[in-house]
Amino acid sequence: MNLRVAGLAVLMLTTLPAMAPAAATETGARVALVIGNAKYPDSETPLTEPVNDARDVADELKHDGFDVETGENLTGEDMRLALKRLYSRIRPGSVVLIFFSGYGIQSGRQSYLIPVNAQIWTEADVRRDGFSLETILGEINNRGAGVKIALVDASRRNPFERRFRSFSAGLAPVIAPSGTLVMYSAALSSVVSDASTGHSLFVNELLKEIRVPDLTAEETLNRTRVGVTRASRAEQVPWISSSLAEDFYFIPGQHGTPGIAAAPPSLPPRPETASPPGAAPPVAPPPAIPAPVASGPPTPAAVASEPPAPEPSPGPATTSPASATPRPQDHGKSALALADDPTIKSLTSRIAARSDDANAFYRRGQVYASKGAYALAIKDFDATIRLNPKDVEAYNNRCWTRTVIGDLRSARRDCDEALRLRPDFVDALDSRGLLNLKRGANKDAIADFDAALRINPRLTSSLYGRGLARQRSGAVAEGNLDIANAKAMDPDIVKEFAGYGVR
Known part of the structure; x- marks a missing residue:
């Protein structure tokens, strides 16, 4: 039983096939679905960030050569149809990107994207009304996308969790197909507050790094992770998992070669936010180099490059x-x-x-x-x-x-x-x-x-x-x-x- 605080969640997913930079710029090779859900009836107040973030991400992706479909405040049927249209646009070797900003819920160790009209009172309702991240990535993979990148800004507190499950805040690790790059805006099963500034810290840092040419997708996301960590003074440390076998560039350089971009050093947590007694010491953000990927079942295709900070979770203990x-x-x-x-x-x-x-x-x-x-x-x-x-x-x-x-x-x-x-x-x-x-x-x-x-x-x-x-x-x-x-x-x-x- 994972002890977690109720969480608002904003989910960002991005899926991109591995290919040479030249191939990735072909007409129709990059497709994206961008969703910002903010107006949930169960929330005390509408979210301030999802729609603004979705619009900014959509504008940047269009600039980077993506064929983008944008949706705001989508119902379950709207999301189902939008995903169906996305799947229909995928061709073998396509770059596929999904951005979702809204509420997300962890249930049964999976992460679900929640439409604005979801009626959630029991954990079974999450599976009925939500959209599983693993299922979406699997379907994108089945349609022939070479590299899948899921960017997940889904660690806000949601109004549903108290009704059906005590300890499921934040997001769960993804068991994703090979050729997938996943990023969460915060550590697994952790939560952050809505910034109430109109834009999320995660998206602000992401857009800065996407605009830098000659960075691989992994370099872009690692630099984003470090930027968020620095800006939040280590209170929000994104989590990354990668099984990419080839490089993908959001913006290839003039010569189409990857640039070497040094990430700024990680900041230690402030003394006043040090881990309480009994918890493990804080984990410093990892280097800007993705961890090697284990091959072969039954281990998941993606391996985390930044382990989440430990949080209470039921499990066997041998401690006195x-x-x-x-x-x-x-x-x-x-x-x-x-x-x-x-x-x-x-x-x-x-x-x-x-x-x-x-x-x-x-x-x-x-x-x-x-x-x-x-x-x-x-x-x-x-x-x-x-x-x-x-x-x-x-x-x-x-x-x-x-x-x-x-x-x-x-x-x-x-x-x-x-x-x-x-x-x-x-x-x-x-x-x-x-x-x-x-x-x-x-x-x-x-x-x-x-x-x-x-x-x-x-x-x-x-x-x-x-x-x-x-x-x-x-x-x-x-x-x-x-x-x-x-x-x-x-x-x-x-x-x-x-x-x-x-x-």
């Missing part, structure tokens, strides 16, 4: 409670360090104005937990449950947080209550599986993870946790298979858990 528990003297420091977080500031203001706002307490608890401030998170979940004793997600979140810090007895009561209120709650099954794994009850852990996987076979944390439990029970071969499959679905699952001492 003492080593997992944040030191009490650091809790005040964590509150002070997080006080300037825009989401926490907003939620704190809401709570000050209305002390009975259970949803604000719940969401702030999610943010605290996602940043490793576990004592603060538990305090907010306590307030949520006091205001609403039947809030199953709050019980589940508090169970998971208590499990992380080693308070297993209290965590068990919370998990059991969450499952009493909702017997098939997959997140609570996953949380209790983690709890049982930490207390050495491997048989019970396997039973909980089995139950969770029957409901959601793609729940990587349960698959990885079951693998560890099986290994410890003596079923080494079965455990190894579970772990291998979990790592194939999410190449960063081990790194994510390592931040919590999970080995």
Whole structure:
């Protein structure tokens, strides 16, 4: 069960086939679909950035030789038809680019683009009304595009998540076809606030770099990543994954040769935003050189060149409670360090104005937990449950947080209550599986993870946790298979858990 804050998301996708620069400039060789969705009825206020960003990206792509179709505030049917028209324009070797700005939701370890008329109340509604990024990239690949590049600016908080899933903010890693370059505007499963300036920081930096000639697409995106990291003072670090085998240039130079462009050095995080106790140290942005790509199944075609900063996610842990528990003297420091977080500031203001706002307490608890401030998170979940004793997600979140810090007895009561209120709650099954794994009850852990996987076979944390439990029970071969499959679905699952001492 991934503990995440509810997220607005803006998704940008770009797909470009690998070919020589000359071939990429042929008439019809570059096609693009640019969508900006801002007016969602479920949002308290319309998004300020998607339409403006979409228009600017469309203008730049036209300048770069793309045949662009632009859509604003598209419904599900509008998006379906727009994608159908895009697919029909693809020819073998085409450069295909999709830009989507709006809300995006992670569900079942996949990322979904959300149309403006989506009716989302359960996780099943996401799959019904949303458009899977993996499915889109797969269809583009099937139509013959040589290189697929997905640029995803999808890490804003959305108004839907609280309804159906506790910990799925941000975006999931993409299992994409070979010849794909994927970029997210922030680390996996992390969120950033809407800038309210009319344009996103990510798109501003992207457009700067796209206009530089003689840069490969990978160089362009790496420079964008560094620019966003510098401009946000390391609070927003984009994530890149690449399986490109050939170079593609947005703007080839006069001689059609790649230029050597040195990226500015990475900035360390500011001292006041350092990771809280119990979390892994901050990960510095990687060099502007894409990581090598592993070949052959079952590993995904794309390998991340920038691992996401660890965030709470349920999974097996071998850490002792003492080593997992944040030191009490650091809790005040964590509150002070997080006080300037825009989401926490907003939620704190809401709570000050209305002390009975259970949803604000719940969401702030999610943010605290996602940043490793576990004592603060538990305090907010306590307030949520006091205001609403039947809030199953709050019980589940508090169970998971208590499990992380080693308070297993209290965590068990919370998990059991969450499952009493909702017997098939997959997140609570996953949380209790983690709890049982930490207390050495491997048989019970396997039973909980089995139950969770029957409901959601793609729940990587349960698959990885079951693998560890099986290994410890003596079923080494079965455990190894579970772990291998979990790592194939999410190449960063081990790194994510390592931040919590999970080995």
